[in-house]
Amino acid sequence: MEQTVRPGLRILVGAGCFIDAAAALRIVARLPGGFLAGLGGVLVEESDMLATCQIPRQLVVSASGATAMAPSLSQVRALLKSDARAFQKSLARTADPTGAGWVFAQDKGELVGTALRAAAGWDVLVIGYRQVHQIPGKIVILESASSPRDAVTAVSDRVAKNLSADRVVFSVDHEGDKITAVQPSDTFQFKSLDQALKALTRTNAQAVLVDLENGPVHKLADLARLLEVARCPLVVFGTSGLNTLLEHSTQIPPRPNGNGQNDTS
Known part of the structure; x- marks a missing residue:
């Protein structure tokens, strides 16, 4: 029987722990069912954390700023196992109402690079980051002034509407010829990525959307810096463009096809 490809x-979703994954899935869940053709998750055992756990009496700083002893390697392994179970349950809860299939895998390495390698062949990568603000923030598009992308705008509009959040655009024009005195009230123009990131540090954002093919973020280091500055989930389009710079070592089950099954083609 001929199978119909599911639209969307x-x-x-890539994350280093379940708390970060849950924040990303909250964004995905706000998309209408027709937007989602398939859902995947990759839980990344971050190399720096594993190395820290093997240093005797090593102190770490928590997300709240408190200092504590680093967990042992066995404690981290147990936590990752628990996080993996929770991650899979949340993937199912998010995908099942839409009829989309879902897959899950685990890997080791640096979060952003490992997640990008896993995202080869997927349309969108969402990198998780736990909520740090008590008051929900804005949905931010970070785009190149010379090549904005309609798909990014469409997704941001839907997410902002369903979260009752304001949507703003950070537009970067490296040449400076697109910057105008008159601009929409929700658009902020910058001459460089550095200027835009500096403004982002002063912005309470729930999610930042960016397209790697159209810019202004093109490099792995810039994407990692964006995650650090934004401190919220990143919704990343155009991942295939950056994957050419990475060694494809991450193994993840094939993406689901339109019938909720793994695509092995």
Whole structure:
């Protein structure tokens, strides 16, 4: 029987722990069912954390700013196992109401690079980051002034509406010829990525959307810096463009096809 390809986006969520994954899935869940063609998750055992756990009496700083002893390697392994179970349950809860299939895998490495390698063949990568603000923030598009992308705008509009959040655009024009005195009230123009990131540090954002193919973020280091500055989930389009710079070592089950099954083609 001929199978019909399910319309919509194939979305992969990458995170270093379940709390971060849950924040990303909250964004994905606000998309209408028709937007989601397949859902995946990759839980990344971050190399720095594993190395820290093997240093005797090593102190770490928590997300709240408190100092504590680093957990042992066995404690981290147990936590990752628990996080993996919770991650899979949340993937199912998010995908099942839409009829989309879902897959899950675990890997080791640096979060952003490992998640990008896993995202080869997917339409969108969402990198998780736990909520740090008590008051919900804005949905931010970070785009190049010379090549904005309609798909990014459409997704941001839906997410902002369903979260009752304001949407703003950070537009970067490296040449300076697109910057105008008159601009929409929700658009902020910058001459460089550095200027935009500096403004983002002063912005309470729930999610930042960016397209790697159209810019202004093109490099792995810039994407990692964006995650650090934004301190919220990143919704990343155009991942195939950056994957050419990475070694494809991450193994993840094939993305689901339109019938909720793994695509092995």
